[in-house]
Amino acid sequence: xxxxxxxxxxxxxxRATVSYVLNNAASVRISEPxxxxxxxxxxxxxxxxxxxxxxxxxxxxxxxxxxxxxxxVGPPYGPFLGELQAxxxxxxxxxxxxxxxGLSGDEAARAWAELRPVAVISVGGVVLSAHNVxxxxxxxxxxxxxxGPTRVPxxxxxxxxxxxxxxxxxxxxxxxxxxxxxxxxxxxxxxEPFSGPRLxxxxxxxxxxxxxxxxxxxxxxxxxxxxxxxxxxxxGGLDAVFAYNDxxxxxxxxxxxxxxxxxxxxVAVIGADDLLLGRLLRPRxxxxxxxxxxxxxxxxxxDRAVREPADPAGAAERHGPAAAEAVRxxxx
Amino acid sequence: xxxxxxxxxxxxxxRATVSYVLNNAASVRISEPxxxxxxxxxxxxxxxxxxxxxxxxxxxxxxxxxxxxxxxVGPPYGPFLGELQAxxxxxxxxxxxxxxxGLSGDEAARAWAELRPVAVISVGGVVLSAHNVxxxxxxxxxxxxxxGPTRVPxxxxxxxxxxxxxxxxxxxxxxxxxxxxxxxxxxxxxxEPFSGPRLxxxxxxxxxxxxxxxxxxxxxxxxxxxxxxxxxxxxGGLDAVFAYNDxxxxxxxxxxxxxxxxxxxxVAVIGADDLLLGRLLRPRxxxxxxxxxxxxxxxxxxDRAVREPADPAGAAERHGPAAAEAVRxxxx
DNA sequence: TTGAAAGCGGTACCAG
DNA sequence: CTGGTACCGCTTTCAA
Numbered sequence: 001x002x003x004x005x006x007x008x009x010x011x012x013x014x015r016a017t018v019s020y021v022l023n024n025a026a027s028v029r030i031s032e033p034x035x036x037x038x039x040x041x042x043x044x045x046x047x048x049x050x051x052x053x054x055x056x057x058x059x060x061x062x063x064x065x066x067x068x069x070x071x072x073v074g075p076p077y078g079p080f081l082g083e084l085q086a087x088x089x090x091x092x093x094x095x096x097x098x099x100x101x102g103l104s105g106d107e108a109a110r111a112w113a114e115l116r117p118v119a120v121i122s123v124g125g126v127v128l129s130a131h132n133v134x135x136x137x138x139x140x141x142x143x144x145x146x147x148g149p150t151r152v153p154x155x156x157x158x159x160x161x162x163x164x165x166x167x168x169x170x171x172x173x174x175x176x177x178x179x180x181x182x183x184x185x186x187x188x189x190x191x192e193p194f195s196g197p198r199l200x201x202x203x204x205x206x207x208x209x210x211x212x213x214x215x216x217x218x219x220x221x222x223x224x225x226x227x228x229x230x231x232x233x234x235x236g237g238l239d240a241v242f243a244y245n246d247x248x249x250x251x252x253x254x255x256x257x258x259x260x261x262x263x264x265x266x267v268a269v270i271g272a273d274d275l276l277l278g279r280l281l282r283p284r285x286x287x288x289x290x291x292x293x294x295x296x297x298x299x300x301x302x303d304r305a306v307r308e309p310a311d312p313a314g315a316a317e318r319h320g321p322a323a324a325e326a327v328r329x330x331x332x
Numbered sequence: 333x334x335x336x337x338x339x340x341x342x343x344x345x346x347r348a349t350v351s352y353v354l355n356n357a358a359s360v361r362i363s364e365p366x367x368x369x370x371x372x373x374x375x376x377x378x379x380x381x382x383x384x385x386x387x388x389x390x391x392x393x394x395x396x397x398x399x400x401x402x403x404x405v406g407p408p409y410g411p412f413l414g415e416l417q418a419x420x421x422x423x424x425x426x427x428x429x430x431x432x433x434g435l436s437g438d439e440a441a442r443a444w445a446e447l448r449p450v451a452v453i454s455v456g457g458v459v460l461s462a463h464n465v466x467x468x469x470x471x472x473x474x475x476x477x478x479x480g481p482t483r484v485p486x487x488x489x490x491x492x493x494x495x496x497x498x499x500x501x502x503x504x505x506x507x508x509x510x511x512x513x514x515x516x517x518x519x520x521x522x523x524e525p526f527s528g529p530r531l532x533x534x535x536x537x538x539x540x541x542x543x544x545x546x547x548x549x550x551x552x553x554x555x556x557x558x559x560x561x562x563x564x565x566x567x568g569g570l571d572a573v574f575a576y577n578d579x580x581x582x583x584x585x586x587x588x589x590x591x592x593x594x595x596x597x598x599v600a601v602i603g604a605d606d607l608l609l610g611r612l613l614r615p616r617x618x619x620x621x622x623x624x625x626x627x628x629x630x631x632x633x634x635d636r637a638v639r640e641p642a643d644p645a646g647a648a649e650r651h652g653p654a655a656a657e658a659v660r661x662x663x664x
Numbered sequence: 665t666t667g668a669a670a671g672c673g674g675t676a677c678c679a680g
Numbered sequence: 681c682t683g684g685t686a687c688c689g690c691t692t693t694c695a696a
Contacts, residue, residue, distance in 0.1 A: 004691095015690080053691090058672085098426075336674060348677095357675090362682080
C-alpha cells in the first residue's frame with residue numbers, strides 16, 4: 001500500500017505538502033500547480049490514508065463504540081440501533097460494534113479502552129462500574145452513555161425503566177379484573193437485564209394492589225416450549241399472563257388456543273413492545289408500548305457531549321426514563 | 333492516559349521490557365521479579381495499550397469490517413449477522429460496523445480501506461467493482477466477501493440467489509393452479525438488491541410456464557398500505573400473490589381478510605424467509621425457505637482466508653447459492 | 665510556499 | 681536477562 005511518502009516522491013514534493021493538500025489545510029497556502037501534482041499522484045497510486053496512524057498522531061479518534069449488542073436483539077432495539085448507527089455515520093463518526101458476550105465490566109472496559117473511542121454507548125448487557133467509566137474517560141472517551149435499566153455514576157444514562165413496563169402490564173390486568181397473574185420469563189440468556197425488572201415491576205404493582213402476587217413462568221421462544229406451558233395451564237389456575245414481549249405473548253396465545261383455552265375469556269394475555277405482528281393475529285394483542293427515544297436523538301446527545309469540553313457532573317444523569325403505557329386491544 | 337513509558341518508569345525498567353512482559357513474549361526470558369514489578373505498575377496506573385499504535389507498528393489489524401448493514405435489516409439477515417459477529421468476536425477479531433447509505437463503490441472502498449481491515453464482509457447494499465476489491469486487498473484485506481445476489485471478481489462470494497426465491501414462489505403458485513399472479517414489492521428503500529431479483533425470478537418462472545406474466549404491487553410495511561392494496565384487489569383480478577417476505581405477506585393477508593376475501597380460496601398468498609410468526613397466524617402462511625449459511629460458517633471462511641496466504645483465484649468464487657424451497661402450509 | 669524534523673505509542677532487533 | 685533504539689504513517693510546528 002502506498003504511503004504519503006510515495007505520493008510525495010511521485011509528486012516531487014515533501015510529505016508535509018502532501019498532508020496539507022489532501023487535508024485542505026486552511027492554515028497554509030499551497031500553490032495551485034502543486035495541489036494538482038499532489039492530487040494526481042495520490043490518484044495514480046490509489047493512495048488511501050491510514051486511519052490508525054492519523055489518530056495516533058492526532059491523539060484522539062472518531063470512534064463511537066457501540067457495545068453489548070446481543071445476538072437476540074429484539075424490537076424495539078433493532079430499529080433504534082439502526083437509526084443510531086446511521087445518524088452517527090452521518091455525523092462522521094466511525095461506529096465500532098463490540099459484542100461482549102460474557103465479559104465482566106472490568107474486562108469489557110479494558111477491551112473497549114484499547115480502541116480509544118471518543119464515545120461509548122453501552123446497550124444492556126455489560127454492567128459498568130463507576131471505576132470502569134473512569135477508565136474509559138481516561139482513555140479519551142468524552143461520553144459514556146448507558147442505555148438500559150440501570151444507572152451508572154459518571155455516565156450519561158438513557159434510563160429505560162423496564163420495571164415500569166412490568167408495572168403497567170400488571171396494572172392493566174388488575175384493572176380488567178384479573179387477580180391470578182403469571183409472568184413469562186424468557187429462558188434465553190442475555191435478556192435478564194430486561195426480563196428481571198419487568199418481572200419485578202409486575203410483582204410490585206400486584207403487591208401494591210393487595211393481590212396475591214405473581215407467578216414466574218419460564219418459557220423459551222419456541223412453539224414447543226409454549227405448547228408445554230399451555231398444556232399445564234389449567235392446573236395453574238391463572239387467569240392472566242404478562243408475557244415479557246409480544247413475541248412470547250403471541251407464541252403463548254397460539255398455544256393456549258390450541259390447548260382449548262379462550263383468550264381473553266379464560267386467560268387475558270398482554271405483551272410488550274408493540275410489535276407489528278401483534279396487530280396481525282386475532283384477537284389483536286394488548287401490549288405495553290414504551291417511548292423509545294429515536295436513534296437520532298441519542299446520536300445528537302453523544303455528539304454534543306463529545307464537543308462540549310465542560311461536562312457538568314449534574315448534567316450527566318438527567319435523562320429521564322421514557323414513559324410506558326398499556327395499549328388495550330382484544331386479548332385482555 | 334498512561335503509556336507504556338509511564339509503566340516502565342514506575343517499574344524501573346525499560347519500555348521494551350514492559351512490552352515483553354505484557355505480551356508474554358516467548359522469544360525472550362524475563363525474570364519473575366521483573367515480571368511482577370511490571371504487572372503491578374501496569375495495574376496501579378490502569379494501563380491500557382493503544383490499539384492503533386500497536387497495529388501501526390504491526391503493519392496489520394484484526395479488524396473485520398462488516399459493511400452495508402441497512403437500517404431495515406429484516407430476517408433472516410438479523411440473526412445471521414448476529415451469529416457472524418459473535419463468532420468473529422470469539423476468534424478475536426474486532427468487528428467494525430460500517431453503514432454506508434448512499435455511498436458509491438469507489439467511495440465506500442476508500443472509506444473502508446482507511447481502517448486497514450484484515451477482512452471485509454459486504455452484505456447487500458454497496459456494489460463493489462473488481463477495482464474496489466483490488467484497492468481493499470492492497471490496503472491489507474486478506475479476504476473480501478460479498479454476501480448477496482451479485483458476484484464480484486476477485487472477491488469471495490456467498491451468493492444468495494434471490495431470483496431463485498422468486499422463481500420457487502411463482503412455481504409453487506402455478507402448481508397450485510393459479511395463473512394471475514401479483515408480486516408485492518416493498519416501497520421501503522434499501523431492499524432493492526433483494527426485491528428486484530425476487531420479482532425478476534418470479535417473472536421468469538411465470539413466463540417459462542407460458543402464463544401471462546406477473547403484476548408488481550408496491551406496498552409499504554404498514555397496515556394502511558396493506559389495506560389500500562387490499563381495497564383495490566377485486567378489480568385487479570389476481571388469484572395469487574407472492575409477497576416478498578412473510579412480514580409483507582401477513583400484513584396483506586390480514587388486510588385481505590378484512591376486505592372480505594378468503595385465503596386461499598379467493599387468493600393464494602405465499603411469503604418468504606420462513607419467519608416464526610408465519611406459523612402463528614391462521615391460516616398458516618406458505619413460504620419460501622432458503623438455507624442461509626450460519627454466521628459461524630462464514631466466520632470460519634473468513635478466518636481461513638485470513639490465515640491462508642495462498643488465495644488461489646479459482647477458490648475465490650466457488651461458494652454456491654443456497655438452495656431455496658417452497659413450504660406449503662395453509663395459505664396456498 | 666515548501667521542507668526538515670519531532671513525535672504520537674508500541675514492538676522487535678541488536679548490543680551489552 | 682535487559683536497555684537502547686529504529687521505525688510503523690501521519691501531522692504540525694519551525695525554519696528556510
